[in-house]
Amino acid sequence: xxxxxxxxxxxxxxxxxxxxxxxxxxxxxxxxxxxxxxxxxxxxxxxxxxxxxxxxxxxxxxxxxxxxxxxxxxxxxxxxxxxxxxxxxxxxxxxxxxxxxxxxxxxxxxxxxxxxxxxxxxxxxxxxxxxxxxxxxxxxxxxxxxxxxxxxxxxxxxxxxxxxxxxxxxxxxxxxxxxxxxxxxxxxxxxxxxxxxxxxxxxxxxxxxxxxxxxxxxxxxxxxxxxxxxxxxxxxxxxxxxxxxxxxxxxxxxxxxxxxxxxxxxxxxxxxxxxxxxxxxxxxxxxxxxxxxxxxxxxxxxxxxxxxxxxxxxxxxxxxxxxxxxxxxxxxxxxxxxxxxxxxxxxxxxxxxxxxxxxxxxxxxxxxxxxxxxxxxxxxxxxxxxxxxxxxxxxxxxxxxxxxxxxxxxxxxxxxxxxxxxxxxxxxxxxxxxxxxxxxxxxxxxxxxxxxxxxxxxxxxxxxxxxxxxxxxxxxxxxxxxxxxxxxxxxxxxx
Amino acid sequence: xxxxxxxxxxxxxxxxxxxxxxxxxxxxxxxxxxxxxxxxxxxxxxxxxxxxxxxxxxxxxxxxxxxxxxxxxxxxxxxxxxxxxxxxxxxxxxxxxxxxxxxxxxxxxxxxxxxxxxxxxxxxxxxxxxxx
Numbered sequence: 001x002x003x004x005x006x007x008x009x010x011x012x013x014x015x016x017x018x019x020x021x022x023x024x025x026x027x028x029x030x031x032x033x034x035x036x037x038x039x040x041x042x043x044x045x046x047x048x049x050x051x052x053x054x055x056x057x058x059x060x061x062x063x064x065x066x067x068x069x070x071x072x073x074x075x076x077x078x079x080x081x082x083x084x085x086x087x088x089x090x091x092x093x094x095x096x097x098x099x100x101x102x103x104x105x106x107x108x109x110x111x112x113x114x115x116x117x118x119x120x121x122x123x124x125x126x127x128x129x130x131x132x133x134x135x136x137x138x139x140x141x142x143x144x145x146x147x148x149x150x151x152x153x154x155x156x157x158x159x160x161x162x163x164x165x166x167x168x169x170x171x172x173x174x175x176x177x178x179x180x181x182x183x184x185x186x187x188x189x190x191x192x193x194x195x196x197x198x199x200x201x202x203x204x205x206x207x208x209x210x211x212x213x214x215x216x217x218x219x220x221x222x223x224x225x226x227x228x229x230x231x232x233x234x235x236x237x238x239x240x241x242x243x244x245x246x247x248x249x250x251x252x253x254x255x256x257x258x259x260x261x262x263x264x265x266x267x268x269x270x271x272x273x274x275x276x277x278x279x280x281x282x283x284x285x286x287x288x289x290x291x292x293x294x295x296x297x298x299x300x301x302x303x304x305x306x307x308x309x310x311x312x313x314x315x316x317x318x319x320x321x322x323x324x325x326x327x328x329x330x331x332x333x334x335x336x337x338x339x340x341x342x343x344x345x346x347x348x349x350x351x352x353x354x355x356x357x358x359x360x361x362x363x364x365x366x367x368x369x370x371x372x373x374x375x376x377x378x379x380x381x382x383x384x385x386x387x388x389x390x391x392x393x394x395x396x397x398x399x400x401x402x403x404x405x406x407x408x409x410x411x412x413x414x415x416x417x418x419x420x421x422x423x424x425x426x427x428x429x430x431x432x433x434x435x436x437x438x439x440x441x442x443x444x445x446x447x448x449x450x451x452x453x454x455x456x457x458x459x460x461x462x463x464x465x466x467x468x469x470x471x472x473x474x475x476x477x478x479x480x481x482x483x484x485x486x487x488x489x490x491x492x493x494x495x
Numbered sequence: 496x497x498x499x500x501x502x503x504x505x506x507x508x509x510x511x512x513x514x515x516x517x518x519x520x521x522x523x524x525x526x527x528x529x530x531x532x533x534x535x536x537x538x539x540x541x542x543x544x545x546x547x548x549x550x551x552x553x554x555x556x557x558x559x560x561x562x563x564x565x566x567x568x569x570x571x572x573x574x575x576x577x578x579x580x581x582x583x584x585x586x587x588x589x590x591x592x593x594x595x596x597x598x599x600x601x602x603x604x605x606x607x608x609x610x611x612x613x614x615x616x617x618x619x620x621x622x623x624x625x626x627x
Contacts, residue, residue, distance in 0.1 A: 423562060480560035481586075
């Protein structure tokens with residue numbers, strides 16, 4: 001494959017719907033005929049809203065063309081590290097969209113929603129089994145909210161014991177960036193500890209900072225460095241002996257699925273990104289599902305609602321059942337459509353399938369890493385194996401040729417690959433964080449390596465080609481500084 | 496990557512610089528190396544006057560197109576002023592890191608603490624170690 005370079009004609013750029021607007025053009029076929037009679041006259045708007053004015057056919061074509069420009073897991077390899085962009089099986093959608101699920105009103109009596117509640121109950125039970133935890137709440141609506149729930153429970157636990165001095169959360173520097181943000185949101189002070197040259201937490205630094213002020217530690221495992229933490233037993237003993245709790249950031253759960261369980265490692269709380277590990281559609285900002293699992297000590301503090309089961313059937317547990325709950329994090333049951341998809345996915349893959357996910361996610365990543373190493377690319381942690389993802393550093397290309405990780409990433413788009421995660425984690429200069437997931441075939445992985453090899457050759461022979469990339473997409477290199485500093489989010493029709 | 500490390504300033508391993516002013520105050524910013532590594536800076540938040548800082552406190556934020564980073568106070572002391580001009584022109588940190596791109600000015604709790612920071616040669620060594 002040899003994507004046409006700078007001389008190529010880029011794909012036509014689709015104008016915005018505002019550019020297409022012509023005053024007075026209407027598509028009234030689907031407009032309601034009468035104004036809603038129950039809106040009081042004083043509250044009715046007097047002027048038409050400033051909406052773009054196009055015909056129905058123009059609107060249909062515009063959005064159809066935009067949808068054809070989508071870069072998605074359904075069209076392209078998407079090795080976006082730490083995002084687990086795996087294939088979303090069609091069967092999950094099919095069952096989650098059964099009319100009995102879609103038509104169910106969230107306020108319908110629970111006796112009329114026993115099937116749905118049973119799915120949620122069984123999902124809680126399966127997640128307990130997978131993580132080795134004692135209880136699970138599905139209510140957080142995103143990973144960040146799951147993290148918030150986790151640290152809020154740690155705080156509630158210490159407060160319930162009358163221990164108000166534990167105001168510090170320890171966060172290793174290889175953690176997800178959301179971890180310190182979560183701790184801060186929960187009113188905690190963040191104590192950062194460094195990693196050593198092999199990517200493990202520095203245990204000596206941990207030893208120095210644990211103490212009577214330690215509320216807990218937030219560990220991302222495998223960490224954002226694409227390595228497994230190797231000192232968990234020591235780390236757990238240090239933090240537990242000091243009276244703190246252990247939080248497991250489960251965003252990278254794909255790497256250990258079916259293999260080891262955070263509950264068995266001694267963690268007190270975990271959040272899981274169901275939209276990553278359990279394959280529900282994501283990538284456009286949601287919807288997410290950040291279920292939390294807890295050990296025995298945090299059971300009373302789980303966010304509600306939780307689905308319980310007794311002789312009379314399934315029902316929501318609320319404040320009466322869990323009086324010490326940190327509270328309600330979503331109006332109903334989290335993002336229930338996402339939860340259903342995760343439930344169906346888990347039922348489809350089953351226990352053995354679950355083990356294969358962890359095995360193939362790590363096998364694919366290690367295969368890719370070995371191929372890249374063989375081709376002379378530079379791993380950030382050369383002494384370590386990959387987890388479900390790994391990091392290449394382009395620092396020598398940047399130093400010797402002035403070609404950065406971002407230039408490689410942009411040029412990959414021309415080759416039909418979504419770029420890996422760039423410039424994250426910040427610890428590694430000029431990095432690409434690559435996560436293939438278990439759902440890619442060997443041919444796709446080989447194709448990606450071949451593209452990177454071809455781009456590296458270009459970087460030596462014609463660096464300008466990379467600097468100007470992408471060349472074949474409707475939108476060329478964006479001016480990120482201007483985008484960040486001169487946001488213009490309003491539109492007015494031309495006078 | 497060329498790094499400008501003025502000889503008359505003091506430095507930290509976390510890439511802040513400190514200038515001792517004749518009136519006993521000190522000015523803090525991020526180094527040329529730091530602004531290079533961050534890339535185009537699009538936002539800066541500096542501490543308010545009167546705030547008491549401990550050495551190592553994360554008290555300013557610089558955000559580039561790549562990342563948001565905390566800036567740590569090299570010294571304990573009381574903030575005299577943050578650089579208000581950065582609100583409208585954060586790119587000054589890129590164009591003039593040791594001049595108009597300063598972040599905040601403080602009155603050090605201990606004037607001698609400045610001497611304990613890295614000198615230019617010491618900071619050059621830190622940069623050389625991190626380069627390979």
